[in-house]
Amino acid sequence: MASQSLRLITWDATGTLLRVRGSVGEQYKAAGLLFDLACPEVTSLNAAFREAYTEQSQHKPCYGSTCTRKTESGAWWATVVQETFKRCGVEDAPLIMKIADYLYHDMKRPDRWEVFGDVHPALSWCKAQGLRLGVLSNFDDRLNGILSGVGLRSYFDVVLTSDEMGMQKPQPEAFHLALKHTNVQAGQALHIGDDPVTDYLGATESGMAAFLLKRNKAAELKSISIPPHHILDSLDDLPPLLEATST
Template sequence: MLRLRLLTWDVKDTLLRLRQPVGESYAAEARAHGVRVQPETLGQSFREAYGAQSRRFPNYGRGWGLSSRQWWLHVVEQTFRLSGVREDRVLTLMAENLYRDFCSARNWEVLPGAVETLSRCRQRGFRMGVVSNFDNRLENVLRQCNLRHHFEFVLTSEDAGFAKPDGRIFEKALRLGGVPPEQAAHIGDDYTRDYRAARTVGMHSFLLRAAGQDKEPEVPPEHVLPALDHLLALIERG
């Protein structure tokens, strides 16, 4: 059995997922303002706008004097501009509304097995925290989805100043948890940002892999979670 004291968790697509594709949410907001844009068009434009903004101002513009709110408002407005919407007043209003809406449980749902697994981990006495490439809305998102109380700390890349796979965000989590890396494990769905990055700083890690996903050759089967409710069995087996 692994001698673990701290478990850190990724959030998006590990504990929470979007209820519908981004393009659908943006199209619904546009319809509310009498603007018709296809969800597929908006989805493609969002990927372009988000990618360009991430390359220009990584980690929500934290090192460039931007707030994450300014960063996201630009992404949303640019998404609509790329989709052919030009009226500034409507763009501003839609961006504000969507920024607020993505902070609520309206747009997020808890993944199957998450609540039960988190509860069982706490019952076993594990200390728990979040390590996520998210902006400062995450505290509120977790609260709205009734998950916040499971965690001693929530560490976002915006707060930390470093985004996964940068090992410094995990080192900060270890300091917050007050444990050495060999007594901690990270759980996430991304091979590079979660699984490998945590191992690079000496932590244990488990990779949540949905059925049908490509297998990463370097991940031993005992580190792979086909579902969250397999976690405690893998820890005990380890």
């Protein structure tokens, strides 16, 4: 893509722009301790969370917003929290429900999130070039508030989450909706994210250009063939790369 034809960059959120401070397991353990729960180890909680989240995402995609009987995101996450602790041997359902409610609201706090150090410079550069920016994320409806809290929301023309859209990456419809919201053609748009399938393949199969941001996830490339010049080690690489394509 020649950068002079580029009008829009959409961004993944978690793992690309920001991440949970510490880890999910650390947040769950800290919450449990507040309720006098003798918590499992962080490594066990992290592993159990990944399993519980994956299972719930397959059972009720888009945080339950597409189910016949719509599930609110808070209830969706409560199931994940319950299953996470259950997989670690904790089955005090009433207590875990209290922890789940606490976590759902606590994770809205900006100090629970960490913005990657290369994000503000990259977004500022893109805005200075007159590019439109949007977020396209498999996240729930708390994302707008979180982005505002960590000082990122003002960069973006639109923030679209799978919860609110009723669809999720890598579905082409999710990318097409971002294009519709910004009145930009696929050939004038670029998507940046850290997941080879949901971000890179989802965008390219929707007709958009894409860059994969590694974020130390090189091992996750597996058998997916991505041209080396489409892989970013850091967002610091983005401005010179886009400038080079315009010459």
